[in-house]
Amino acid sequence: MTPFTFQASLPRVVFGPGTLQQLPAEVERLGAAKALVLSTPEQQDQAQRVAELLGARSAGVFARAVMHVPIETAREAREEARRLGADCAVAIGGGSTTGLGKAIALDSGLPIIAVPTTYAGSEMTPIYGITEGGLKKTGRDARVLPRTVIYDPRLTLSLPVDLSVTSGLNAIAHAAEGLYAHDGNPILSLMAEEGIRALAQALPALHRDPCDLQARSDALYGAWLCGVVLGNGAMGLHHKLCHTLGGSFNLPHAEVHTVVLPHAMAYNAPKAPQAMAAIARALRVDDAPLGLQQLAAELGAPTALKAIGMPADGLDRVADLAVSAPYPNPRPLERTALRALLQRAWDGSAPAP
Ligand SMILES: NC(=O)C1=CN([C@@H]2O[C@H](COP(=O)(O)OP(=O)(O)OC[C@H]3O[C@@H](n4cnc5c(N)ncnc54)[C@H](O)[C@@H]3O)[C@@H](O)[C@H]2O)C=CC1
Numbered sequence: 517m518t519p520f521t522f523q524a525s526l527p528r529v530v531f532g533p534g535t536l537q538q539l540p541a542e543v544e545r546l547g548a549a550k551a552l553v554l555s556t557p558e559q560q561d562q563a564q565r566v567a568e569l570l571g572a573r574s575a576g577v578f579a580r581a582v583m584h585v586p587i588e589t590a591r592e593a594r595e596e597a598r599r600l601g602a603d604c605a606v607a608i609g610g611g612s613t614t615g616l617g618k619a620i621a622l623d624s625g626l627p628i629i630a631v632p633t634t635y636a637g638s639e640m641t642p643i644y645g646i647t648e649g650g651l652k653k654t655g656r657d658a659r660v661l662p663r664t665v666i667y668d669p670r671l672t673l674s675l676p677v678d679l680s681v682t683s684g685l686n687a688i689a690h691a692a693e694g695l696y697a698h699d700g701n702p703i704l705s706l707m708a709e710e711g712i713r714a715l716a717q718a719l720p721a722l723h724r725d726p727c728d729l730q731a732r733s734d735a736l737y738g739a740w741l742c743g744v745v746l747g748n749g750a751m752g753l754h755h756k757l758c759h760t761l762g763g764s765f766n767l768p769h770a771e772v773h774t775v776v777l778p779h780a781m782a783y784n785a786p787k788a789p790q791a792m793a794a795i796a797r798a799l800r801v802d803d804a805p806l807g808l809q810q811l812a813a814e815l816g817a818p819t820a821l822k823a824i825g826m827p828a829d830g831l832d833r834v835a836d837l838a839v840s841a842p843y844p845n846p847r848p849l850e851r852t853a854l855r856a857l858l859q860r861a862w863d864g865s866a867p868a869p
């Protein structure tokens with residue numbers, strides 16, 4: 517085994533069906549008196565119920581989280597937290613709501629309790645994203661890592677099946693890139709393989725029966741592990757391509773990950789054979805990129821960028837951007853090969869190196 521360094525900074529986790537009921541005690545445990553509850557407009561009723569559960573410990577509800585955290589929304593939420601005298605925030609929702617909590621914490625240091633209701637994994641990472649003037653900036657900052665995460669699988673029963681599948685594949689992407697990250701290590705690799713395994717088993721089961729609480733629990737457990745990997749390892753080609761595609765063309769986040777991942781994996785496969793072997797083991801397939809694309813197709817997820825709103829004439833720009841700011845990746849970034857990757861992803865063709 518090659519020498520390595522392992523240091524992880526992780527939130528406290530409360531996991532299991534019904535654990536949302538422990539939220540008031542978790543707020544108290546932080547030493548906080550007033551929590552601002554954050555959600556998207558679609559989950560406002562759920563946020564309201566959380567505020568009722570908090571009773572006197574609720575400062576109010578801010579239900580305006582949207583995808584990619586526009587700076588204007590972040591400023592409004594920070595101001596609302598200040599105006600209401602909140603000394604902590606509870607983010608109930610997916611990556612968009614967690615992201616809003618992070619934007620507040622980045623500026624104010626307010627502690628965040630995350631209550632994830634998708635499989636995006638943001639609650640386990642110190643990574644934030646804020647969009648200003650149409651450009652999304654991402655960064656890492658220890659202040660934005662939630663202090664506590666409550667994983668209550670019951671809250672995911674209402675997540676539509678299509679979003680459950682693509683969100684689960686978004687989580688698998690975190691683990692896949694962690695397995696070949698330049699700063700990876702055997703402990704993160706253990707978590708990554710186990711996270712992929714749990715999700716690969718859970719997604720078909722919850723696709724058959726969205727109310728299968730065991731499958732929902734397994735998926736959330738997998739998302740937790742994959743989120744830890746993302747938070748503690750570098751992102752490579754796949755995440756960078758997805759951020760360009762999502763940020764510049766306003767494509768739906770989890771769907772972009774779903775379509776691109778098999779192609780990014782195939783691109784890197786010749787330089788990351790051990791990672792591919794681990795992913796194939798976890799998926800129980802012979803060929804990791806192809807097996808992943810087949811899993812997505814079997815679960816009714818999109819497999820072509822053209823099907824999720826990507827204009828064909830934008831592919832050249834994405835290829836240009838992909839090579840404009842180099843970053844560590846197992847296989848060097850070659851424009852011609854990346855342009856071909858993007859074409860295959862747009863067409864929905866089989867992944868190829
Ligand atoms: N910083 C990080 O580490 C990460 C950040 N992200 C960010 O998260 C965002 C995407 O987050 P996602 O979770 O994919 O989607 P999302 O948070 O935007 O949610 C999508 C939709 O599903 C709804 N929803 C969520 N949970 C639900 C439930 N249980 N029942 C019914 N409806 C529900 C939401 O209200 C929203 O309308 C992107 O902006 C992405 O950049 C994603 C992964 C990691």
Ligand SMILES: O=C(O)/C=C\C(=O)CC(=O)O
Pocket residue numbers: 584615643644645646654686755758759
């Ligand atoms: O692409 C992902 O799933 C991971 C990270 C982000 O989305 C970064 C962000 O919060 O914008």
